[in-house]
Amino acid sequence: MQAAFSKLRLKNRASDIPEAEPASTAGKPPSTRQIYQSRENYGVNFGSCFVLEKWIYHDLFSETDGDTELDAVSSLYKKLGEKDARSKFEDHWNGYANDDDWKWLQDHHVTSIRLPIGYWEVDNGSFANGTKFEPYKGIYNNAWNIVKDKYIQKAGEHNISVLVDIHGLPGGANNSGHSGEPGAGGDFWKNDKAQLQAAKMMGWIANDLKKYDNISGIQVVNEAEFADPPKKQSTYYAACITEIRKSDSSIPIVISDGWWADQWVKWVQEKQGPDGYIGVVIDEHVYRCFSDDDKKKKPQQIIDDLNGDLLTNLTDDGKGVDFIVGEYSCVLDQQSWDNDKNANRDEFVEKYGQRQGELLAKRTSGYYFWTFKFQSGNGGEWDFKTMTEKGALIPPPIPAKQPSQDQLDNALNDAFGNHKNYWDNQDPKGKYDHDFFKEGFSTAWKDADAFAQFNGSKIGRKQAWKRSRLEEFASAKGKSNNLWEWEQGFDQGFEAFYNFST
Numbered sequence: 001m002q003a004a005f006s007k008l009r010l011k012n013r014a015s016d017i018p019e020a021e022p023a024s025t026a027g028k029p030p031s032t033r034q035i036y037q038s039r040e041n042y043g044v045n046f047g048s049c050f051v052l053e054k055w056i057y058h059d060l061f062s063e064t065d066g067d068t069e070l071d072a073v074s075s076l077y078k079k080l081g082e083k084d085a086r087s088k089f090e091d092h093w094n095g096y097a098n099d100d101d102w103k104w105l106q107d108h109h110v111t112s113i114r115l116p117i118g119y120w121e122v123d124n125g126s127f128a129n130g131t132k133f134e135p136y137k138g139i140y141n142n143a144w145n146i147v148k149d150k151y152i153q154k155a156g157e158h159n160i161s162v163l164v165d166i167h168g169l170p171g172g173a174n175n176s177g178h179s180g181e182p183g184a185g186g187d188f189w190k191n192d193k194a195q196l197q198a199a200k201m202m203g204w205i206a207n208d209l210k211k212y213d214n215i216s217g218i219q220v221v222n223e224a225e226f227a228d229p230p231k232k233q234s235t236y237y238a239a240c241i242t243e244i245r246k247s248d249s250s251i252p253i254v255i256s257d258g259w260w261a262d263q264w265v266k267w268v269q270e271k272q273g274p275d276g277y278i279g280v281v282i283d284e285h286v287y288r289c290f291s292d293d294d295k296k297k298k299p300q301q302i303i304d305d306l307n308g309d310l311l312t313n314l315t316d317d318g319k320g321v322d323f324i325v326g327e328y329s330c331v332l333d334q335q336s337w338d339n340d341k342n343a344n345r346d347e348f349v350e351k352y353g354q355r356q357g358e359l360l361a362k363r364t365s366g367y368y369f370w371t372f373k374f375q376s377g378n379g380g381e382w383d384f385k386t387m388t389e390k391g392a393l394i395p396p397p398i399p400a401k402q403p404s405q406d407q408l409d410n411a412l413n414d415a416f417g418n419h420k421n422y423w424d425n426q427d428p429k430g431k432y433d434h435d436f437f438k439e440g441f442s443t444a445w446k447d448a449d450a451f452a453q454f455n456g457s458k459i460g461r462k463q464a465w466k467r468s469r470l471e472e473f474a475s476a477k478g479k480s481n482n483l484w485e486w487e488q489g490f491d492q493g494f495e496a497f498y499n500f501s502t
């Protein structure tokens with residue numbers, strides 16, 4: 001009876017997805033908060049900080065053969081008791097990133113971190129009730145305070161945003177231990193009560209963090225298991241959106257693509273329709289070291305195939321939907337290297353990392369390398385600093401100069417002339433509103449310039465930002481069949497600004 005009631009309440013929350021506030025404010029330049037929410041992000045994961053993974057940080061696992069957070073905390077609790085175990089965990093959280101690390105990140109043009117967090121840490125353990133972490137929630141008494149003071153606040157001091165990634169959900173959202181629990185088998189999707197509680201938790205997070213400008217998004221699940229049809233995931237995502245929007249109508253909400261990007265492109269497009277906006281970003285993870293198909297390929301083939309298999313074949317070219325890549329690396333499986341004995345590994349790793357960066361900068365609003373640092377030495381092709389030093393990871397170019405008014409005028413006149421001549425030649429009797437093109441071009445240019453004035457930021461969530469400004473324009477002009485001209489102008493103005501400034 002209780003399970004049925006939970007399911008009913010979960011579906012009630014998912015029955016009607018609320019609209020989000022537009023990404024921009026009509027008649028106003030972007031605010032600092034809006035820039036943090038919509039700029040292009042070159043980022044890195046803080047892996048094994050708040051969700052432990054033994055292969056990255058092993059000290060807290062010294063008393064157990066297990067490799068998940070629950071293994072570590074239960075063993076230390078048993079050996080040391082709550083107080084001393086809590087001290088060890090807090091030492092880890094407080095010491096993971098120091099002032100030199102934050103400065104290094106800023107100096108290397110990192111604009112965002114993805115911070116994996118377990119449900120057991122939210123609100124200092126209050127959401128652990130009824131879960132496997134409940135006996136140990138006292139160890140997390142200060143966890144959420146540390147998240148805010150030592151990570152969100154500290155990131156903001158360096159003009160870096162934080163993507164709050166709820167990486168661990170009760171029972172696990174997939175078959176991997178990085179959900180925090182051993183033997184995690186995607187049991188979260190079988191438990192309506194857990195899903196309902198998690199959706200409520202997302203609303204609590206949104207309310208608690210809305211005072212911070214530098215939150216780039218709230219991610220409601222990491223690597224949801226593949227499902228077709230994805231009924232459970234759809235209901236959960238909708239419930240999370242509903243709960244979050246009660247507290248924060250503008251924050252981007254990040255969902256997992258469940259290893260099938262287009263499935264969720266269609267879902268977002270359907271839920272928001274041609275003119276709506278629900279503020280959802282889809283997270284794709286890009287690894288070419290796990291599948292049997294990739295293991296059969298030589299390194300050069302993997303690099304060559306990226307253009308055709310990285311976020312391609314999306315419905316309507318993904319119109320209306322923004323992406324991030326929440327995880328990627330420079331790692332290839334040893335079998336791939338064995339397929340080409342003559343491959344210069346350092347050379348190919350550099351080419352692979354750079355090619356990923358080129359494509360991700362074009363096709364996403366942000367991308368986050370896995371991972372920032374390792375306890376012992378460096379993590380090789382998993383290691384952000386090591387790959388940066390080797391030249392495999394290069395931040396995208398930032399606007400280095402501010403184009404002049406004359407450059408805007410010249411670029412606009414050239415683009416407008418080309419647009420007008422092309423369409424008038426296509427159909428001399430056509431009914432056009434060519435001035436719409438000018439308005440779109442100027443709007444994109446001015447917004448891009450406003451972003452650039454904030455530490456060289458670039459517009460990243462292009463779909464959300466464009467939709468917002470188009471809605472503003474359409475509201476002012478009234479109904480028209482030629483809004484496509486404004487859209488073409490916006491696209492070209494956006495491109496022209498960055499051609500001049502970088």
